[in-house]
Amino acid sequence: MKKFSTLVLIALMLASTGLEALASSHREAPQITHSPKVDGTDLYAFRSYETGRDGFITIIANYDPLQDAYGGPNYFTLDENALYDIKIDTDGDAIEELTFRFEFSNTLLDGLGQTLEIGNETVPIALVNVDSFTAADESNRSRSSTYTIERITGRAFRTRGGSLRPRNGSFVTDADGEIDFAMPEANIGNKSITDYAAYADTFIHDITIPGCDTAGKAFVGQRKEGFQVNLGEIFDLVNTLPTGAVDAEASDTADKNITSLALEIPTECLIESDDQPIIGVWTTASIPAREIRRNIPTFLRPVIGSSRSYTQVSRLGMALVNEVVIGLPDKDAFNASQPRNDTDFLTYVTNPTIPAILEALFGVSAPTNFPRTDLIEAFLTGVSGLNQPEGVTASEMLRLNTSTDLTASGSQNKLGVIAGDNAGYPNGRRPGDDVVDITLRVAMGVLQTTTDTAASKDLAYTDGADNNEDQFDTTFPYLLDPLPGSPN
Numbered sequence: 001m002k003k004f005s006t007l008v009l010i011a012l013m014l015a016s017t018g019l020e021a022l023a024s025s026h027r028e029a030p031q032i033t034h035s036p037k038v039d040g041t042d043l044y045a046f047r048s049y050e051t052g053r054d055g056f057i058t059i060i061a062n063y064d065p066l067q068d069a070y071g072g073p074n075y076f077t078l079d080e081n082a083l084y085d086i087k088i089d090t091d092g093d094a095i096e097e098l099t100f101r102f103e104f105s106n107t108l109l110d111g112l113g114q115t116l117e118i119g120n121e122t123v124p125i126a127l128v129n130v131d132s133f134t135a136a137d138e139s140n141r142s143r144s145s146t147y148t149i150e151r152i153t154g155r156a157f158r159t160r161g162g163s164l165r166p167r168n169g170s171f172v173t174d175a176d177g178e179i180d181f182a183m184p185e186a187n188i189g190n191k192s193i194t195d196y197a198a199y200a201d202t203f204i205h206d207i208t209i210p211g212c213d214t215a216g217k218a219f220v221g222q223r224k225e226g227f228q229v230n231l232g233e234i235f236d237l238v239n240t241l242p243t244g245a246v247d248a249e250a251s252d253t254a255d256k257n258i259t260s261l262a263l264e265i266p267t268e269c270l271i272e273s274d275d276q277p278i279i280g281v282w283t284t285a286s287i288p289a290r291e292i293r294r295n296i297p298t299f300l301r302p303v304i305g306s307s308r309s310y311t312q313v314s315r316l317g318m319a320l321v322n323e324v325v326i327g328l329p330d331k332d333a334f335n336a337s338q339p340r341n342d343t344d345f346l347t348y349v350t351n352p353t354i355p356a357i358l359e360a361l362f363g364v365s366a367p368t369n370f371p372r373t374d375l376i377e378a379f380l381t382g383v384s385g386l387n388q389p390e391g392v393t394a395s396e397m398l399r400l401n402t403s404t405d406l407t408a409s410g411s412q413n414k415l416g417v418i419a420g421d422n423a424g425y426p427n428g429r430r431p432g433d434d435v436v437d438i439t440l441r442v443a444m445g446v447l448q449t450t451t452d453t454a455a456s457k458d459l460a461y462t463d464g465a466d467n468n469e470d471q472f473d474t475t476f477p478y479l480l481d482p483l484p485g486s487p488n
Helices: 002-018 196-201 231-235 321-325 328-335 339-350 354-362 373-381 435-443
Strands: 040-047 056-068 083-089 098-108 115-118 121-124 143-153 157-160 163-166 205-207 216-224 256-266 278-288 291-293 303-306 310-316 398-401
Touching: 040 278, 040 310, 040 398, 056 083, 056 216, 056 278, 083 256, 163 310, 310 328, 321 328, 328 339, 339 373, 354 435, 373 435
Parallel strands: none
Antiparallel strands: 040 056, 056 256, 083 098, 083 278, 098 143, 115 121, 157 163, 205 216, 216 256, 278 310, 278 398, 291 303
């Protein structure tokens, strides 16, 4: 009895760390909590299921977690000094062959933003806007945000003296050949932006991608958080029934927004050939290795200068890896790492802690066949015969077979591959895929066929927060318009 009590105590301690960030990648490592603007939270990659767009791949990288809609007056902009990369491995060697790099700029309109004449003085206001505005008429808006997208072939960084320095590529342009794309303002509220849906739609840009004959699309801006998870109960030592109803509780992220970097790219522009249709996708954010802040900062010049060498501080491919697979001592190291070096973290995959935790807390039977080769397929190589490239180098990224028949809107199964819907997670990831329930079931052995598989591997493990395709749009950029700061 004493031995079992000790095991339970250890499991409870592990649950308070290994499960402490069971949002797809929200605040998942100690250091990233200092820099929320570069905290990558979710990554989606799937064949576009918007009518008439099945020849395209949609990739969405979300950043800046847990945004409260009313979080003004300084709403949620991205870091002007950071590099936000979507990286793509086209041959399975764990090294990017293609990168789409986003860089951002935030400016005050007319140099001061909106002003008022107070007495004999012209005084800048403290708010984003002085009256309502639209995309066509921003005269009442104080600031604007723009971004560029650079297409880089080969390695996205070169190394000099141990530091990372960015490589140059070719810029994605709009129909007029311009490289600067406008972003919508956050959803301040219905009085400031009376029809946010129509407003945001004007920021969906047709893009010309270097080396690609067909135009794509881009959108960057605030969206409603699409990742559904029972956060509070998970934090509280898994204070929910993991074998209960899949929709027993409301998602704790249902009232949050997020910032999305969304691309729709012609499939032929992402693959090497029809004989190799499988791509691996991951997203990173990197910040200057050194930065000198001004003693008296201004909006336009908060820093004196920064180095052109960078430190990677965020990394995300498969959902939940750094949250529930990588141990607390190595979470920051994983965020700074490259897929080609993932053997450094192999033990976390082959000998996972989550099944042992669930066994100790709830009396279910965890798989005992180690090393867990089924998890190597799920997280590191892709599933054999589905999305595993020939000669693949084991490495963590979101792998998508771009030739898999898509499942039309209205027919998708939120459990993806384990429910027979091969167009879903972990063959890429659609917004409606319930990655929490899928990951729990895979961790408990649902993909195993060996004789020593746990008897409870086929239980319907869940966090109780439902995630399905009905919670999303059926057109690009798929994630819903953000919640307004003022709904009145």
